[in-house]
Structures are given as structure tokens and as C-alpha cells.
Amino acid sequence: MSSIISVANLSKTYGSGFKALKNVNLDIKRGEIFALLGPNGAGKTTLISIICGIANPSEGRVLVGGEDIQTSYRKARSLIGLVPQELHTDAFESVWATVSFSRGLFGKPKNPAHIEKVLKDLSLWDKKDSKIITLSGGMKRRVMIAKALSHEPQILFLDEPTAGVDVELRKGMWEVVRTLQQSGVTIILTTHYIEEAEEMADRIGVINKGEIVLVEDKATLMQKLGKKRLTLHLQNKISALPESLGHYELDLCDSGATLVYDYDTKGERTGITSLLSDLRTAGIRFNDLDTTQSSLEDIFVDLVRTS
Template sequence: MPISAENSVPIIFVRDVNKTYAGGFQALKKINLEIKRGEIFALLGPNGAGKTTLISIICGIVKASSGTIIAGGHDIVRDYRAARASIGLVPQELYTDSFESVWATIKFSRGLFGKAPNATYLEKVLRDLSLWDKRDAKIMTLSGGMKRRVLIAKALAHEPTILFLDEPSAGVDVELRHDMWRMVRELREQGTTIILTTHYIEEAEDMADRIGVISQGELIVVEDKDVLMRKLGKKQLMLTLRQPMTSIPAELSVWPLALSDDGHTLVYSFDSQKEETGIAELLRTLGEHNIEFKDLRSSESSLEDIFVSLVHQPKEALE
């Protein structure tokens, strides 16, 4: 999503944030991050990388060991109430007051942040999440998927300008995932900034404007999704040969080629950002040496491929 000049000031500003727990475990190491107003930002990383810790610190649930965070124009330590009022959080855990009704829970959440009653808005939130028919039901009687919907409704009840979704798709059905992502797109169109963590990397690929990857407490890359996929993506051209090879001929050694175990497929790999004129040159060279193929197909890296390669690269390779 293009960010207009008037929205160029980051809505979240994280500078030199560290977190060390009792016992000496350093969960976050000098995190620096700016999140633009009105964007969808996906924070990716393996289990234990520090995603939830960072979100919890920005939301004021966990205290940073050092560093500065501004959310919605407010310092999260010096002006905690104003900063927290601008934030909605959908946590991983399914915790809420089991004995309350759905309606009472979201009404209370809105009042907790000092918002005036607005039954029309709360009704819209519940209808958007297919919860309106369950508004009088006790939360303890709901399924896990319905409880997840209630958590989303609670997070939206006070009309936050920043919404954190921490693994929102974990353990939910396909219908809820579709409802949730439709609502996320609508919220972004209305100017809400969305920060999500997810194990469903295809969701980040589909939804996000920018991607951040965190590994072992360090933010190793932050980049526009499309730029990241152009920079780090790989493309492959696979040629099915008419006659199998036992090895790649010497005359083709200048090309980054690999041969399948059965000798029937020749694979040419190249960077997405490089010009693809090399394909024409390769095919011409094959013809000159009477190497015939009967089929060809191409593929390119997904965001998941890029993510896996990033978290397994040594740090110095990323610098």
C-alpha cells in the first residue's frame, strides 16, 4: 500500500530496544524498527525468536531492559495510558472472562479505554466477525474458533489506530481466517496500522506491505515485501532432456547448472533481480552442442523459501 507524505511519520518507533530476563537470557538485542502509518507489517521468525516479546514490550505488557518506543505519538513508558489506548492486541492465548457474555466483554473493553458507549459500532464489529448471534452467549460455551473471534472483537472495541495480531490464525478454521483477513483489509483501508505475526507465511506473502524477520532476538531484515522477493528470491529453469546425462559437459561449466540424480533434468538457477537474457544464451549454447530437451518449466522462490534461507544464514552474510 503506498504511504502518502502526510502519513510518512512512523506510527511506531522502536530504538535500541533490548530485553534480558532474570538468569541472563537476552530475548531481544538492540532492536530498531519504524512502522509506517496505515501499512500491514508482518513480523516473521521461528519459535523463540523474540516476536511475542517485542510485541509485548510495544504494548506495555513487558518492560524493556533498555531503549525507547513511541506508539501513536506517545512514549510507552512516560505516557503509557495514551499509548496503550491507541493499540489493540489479539494475543496468541485464548484467555478471557469465561463467565461473561460476548456483549458484556466487548462493552467492558471499550469502556476500559475511556471510550463513550457506541452500541452501533460494537454491533458492526460482532456482525463482521459472525458473532452477532452469539452476543448473549457465555464465552465458556463457545468453541475455540468463536473464542478467537471474541478476542479480535475485544481488541477492536475501543477503535484502535494500531492493531497487533499475534499468531491470529493458530488453531482456527478456514472460515474465520477468511473473515479475519477480509476485516484486516477493511481496517487498513480505513487507516488502521496492522502488525501481525504468523506461521502461515503464505498469509504474510498475500497480506503484508513490508516484512521483518527476527532470529535469535535480532531483527535481521526489514524490507518491502516485493523488494525482498526480488532481492532474495531465486528462479529456476528446469529442462527435461531427450537423452539423460551422466554429468554436465565441460562446455557448460560456466553456467550455474545442476543435474538431477537420474540425469534426465538440467536445472539452471539464477537470481530474480538479474536479467533473464541468460536463459536465451543457455538455450543457444545447448543447441550449439546438440543437447536436446523435450520440455521446460520455471519456478521461483516463495516468501517461505526466502524466510528459511534468511534464518539459516550466518549473520555476517546478511551485512
């Protein structure tokens, strides 16, 4: 799959000397949903701002659809729709007028049919004549997406699109995002809701302290870095583990009522079989067992902690 965004050796240093980005290299594939994760101050918004032409890089190059974001600014920017964290528009303007105005800013001819489709897709059609100031927070976020889609971009940046939005509306917005992807739009998502990335993304990128920590297919990332946990609920409490079980690195929990064994996902079934056999030999019996796998949030926290 070809890249629609290519970032090469990108750095950003502010006048204060603070380095917000440090030699970032990143390729985003055409038609994918890419989740960019990172703690506050990691460089997410700076990276997006440079790609969208809002901020200038100190070093490096960004190509959007093959167009250089600096030397071919208008062509590159016309391919991008940006949904920022805050709505910046006339609060007393109508939904229809503000979305139509956004289309005009890109030099696009009037297209009432397209604006109507966008508003209907985002469940805003019945609000088309409403003033922005009268809308709920969730509806205002939908207006932001409508504005970003007004000029028919190939790429959509969603910067914390569901922050402060209730669960029902968040799921509705996920459905909109999936529909956009099916129509061929490439979507780059930044979020603090890890379950959002886990639910939506094809690939995950993690940025911390201005540097890309990793970029990986979501499924591959979960398999490579995820952990599984085996929990054994014992028939009788034990005060300490026998020496014969020492090499398993078991944790004795719940005042001796539970044994916990963490292992990676690369295939340690033999180790579990041996563990269960050695437990029987040691006279330790259990009533029940269950396994869980680490979430993307667990993986993210570990990556940020060690980077």
C-alpha cells in the same frame, strides 16, 4: 508516510541474563500491514509485549503515536488493540458482555452502536448472547479481535491470529484485516504461516536471536532475495554434463532426465539465452521447460539460516 510506532535502541535482558532483544530499531508506518516473522524464541512476543506496555524494556525507547510507552503509558496504550494467542476472559460470559467490558477497561463511554458494528463485521452478531465457552476455536479468535477493537484503537497487533483456524475461516479473517486497514488502522501481524504474510503484508520484518535481520517492502524483498528456477525436461537422459556447460552450475536430476538452473531475479535473461544455445551446440534437446520463483518462505528460511 509517517511512523505510528518508533522503536529505538531497544533491548531486553531477563534476570537470568538471557538477552531476548538486542538493540532493536524499527519504525512502523501509519496505515500499513506489517508482518513480523521469526522462528520460535526469536523475540517477536517480547517485542510486542514491550510496545504494548506488558513488559518493561531494559534499554531503549518506544513511541506509539508520538507518546512514550513508559512516561505516557495510558495515552500510548489507548491507541493499541492486542489480539494475543490465547483468550483470557470469563468462559461463562456472553460475547456482548465481554466485548463491552473490554471497552470499559479503557475508560471509553458505552457505545452499543460501535460494539454492534464490530460484532457484525466479524460475523459474531448472531452469537452476541452466546456464552464464550460454547463457541468454536475460530469463533473465540473472532471474539479476541472484537475485544481488541472495542475501544477503537489506531493500531492492532495480531499475534498468531489464525493458528489452529481452518482455511475458510482464515480467509475470512484476512478480509476483516483488509477492511480494518482501509479504515485507517495500522496492523502488525506475527505468524508462522508464511503465505499469510505473503498474502497480506505491505512490508516484512524478520527477527532472529533478538535482532532485526531486515525490514523491507514485500515486493522489493521478493525481487532482491528471490531466486528463479529454470527446469528443462530432456528428450533423452544423460549420464553427465559436458564440460562446455560447467560454468552454468546446472543440476542433473531425475536420473539424468531433468536439468535445473537456479538464477537470481536481477535480470539474467542473457544467461538463459546463452544456456539454451550451448545446450543445442552440445546436442542436448528438451521437450519442455518451466520456471518458478522462490516464495517468501524460501527467502525467510535462507535469512534465518545465515543470520
